[in-house]
Amino acid sequence: MILREEREQVVEYGRKLMEANLTTGTGGNVSVFNREEGYIALSPSGMDYFDVKPEDVVIMTLDGGFVEEDHLVPTTEWGLHLGLYKVRPDASAIVHCHSDYATAVSCLGIDLPAVNYMVAVAGDRVPITPFAVYGTPELAKNVADNIGDYNAVLMANHGQIALGRSMKAAFTVALNVEYVARLYILAKSAGEPVILPKEAIEGTQRQFASYGQTKKR
Numbered sequence: 220m221i222l223r224e225e226r227e228q229v230v231e232y233g234r235k236l237m238e239a240n241l242t243t244g245t246g247g248n249v250s251v252f253n254r255e256e257g258y259i260a261l262s263p264s265g266m267d268y269f270d271v272k273p274e275d276v277v278i279m280t281l282d283g284g285f286v287e288e289d290h291l292v293p294t295t296e297w298g299l300h301l302g303l304y305k306v307r308p309d310a311s312a313i314v315h316c317h318s319d320y321a322t323a324v325s326c327l328g329i330d331l332p333a334v335n336y337m338v339a340v341a342g343d344r345v346p347i348t349p350f351a352v353y354g355t356p357e358l359a360k361n362v363a364d365n366i367g368d369y370n371a372v373l374m375a376n377h378g379q380i381a382l383g384r385s386m387k388a389a390f391t392v393a394l395n396v397e398y399v400a401r402l403y404i405l406a407k408s409a410g411e412p413v414i415l416p417k418e419a420i421e422g423t424q425r426q427f428a429s430y431g432q433t434k435k436r
């Protein structure tokens with residue numbers, strides 16, 4: 220089976236989307252791009268995340284071709300994933316989800332501002348991208364045109380999409396976009412939140428670079 224490891228990640232992180240309350244039902248989708256081999260592993264369309272097995276994961280090429288004859292229908296947002304991989308050569312995994320608070324902010328038609336330093340996983344804010352019907356080339360274009368150097372964007376009246384060098388990284392971005400969006404809605408309901416300046420985000424990103432356990436061996 221080609222891309223076994225990537226298929227297993229698609230299965231594992233699809234389940235994590237549900238477990239982390241980042242999506243409802245079969246909403247959302249994930250992918251992993253093995254750039255060395257040129258193959259992308261994508262969630263199948265409309266399947267319960269807990270039923271998906273590695274052999275159900277759909278393998279595509281960057282130009283939209285299928286690799287296996289006997290494949291399932293891929294996520295309706297496959298064009299969105301491929302479009303992002305084309306404009307972001309640093310990305311090897313994508314998480315798209317309809318998490319409640321990020322989607323709520325997307326319905327306000329505004330960027331998610333830096334109400335908390337964890338927004339730095341995505342950038343100095345999370346930009347909003349214009350609405351287009353799901354699964355259309357217009358939606359894929361809107362997102363690809365607006366991602367810039369950010370690691371996530373809000374998709375107006377729809378949800379969020381996050382990317383990273385690994386599935387773990389992309390998932391961490393999605394999780395924190397939802398966290399900051401939740402803080403924004405909560406703070407906004409009690410008053411006018413203070414927005415952090417760019418320098419605070421840049422300082423946070425420098426701290427991220429040295430975060431974690433230092434190897435002693």
Ligand SMILES: [Zn+2]
Pocket residue numbers: 246247296315316317353377378
């Ligand atoms: Zn969606």
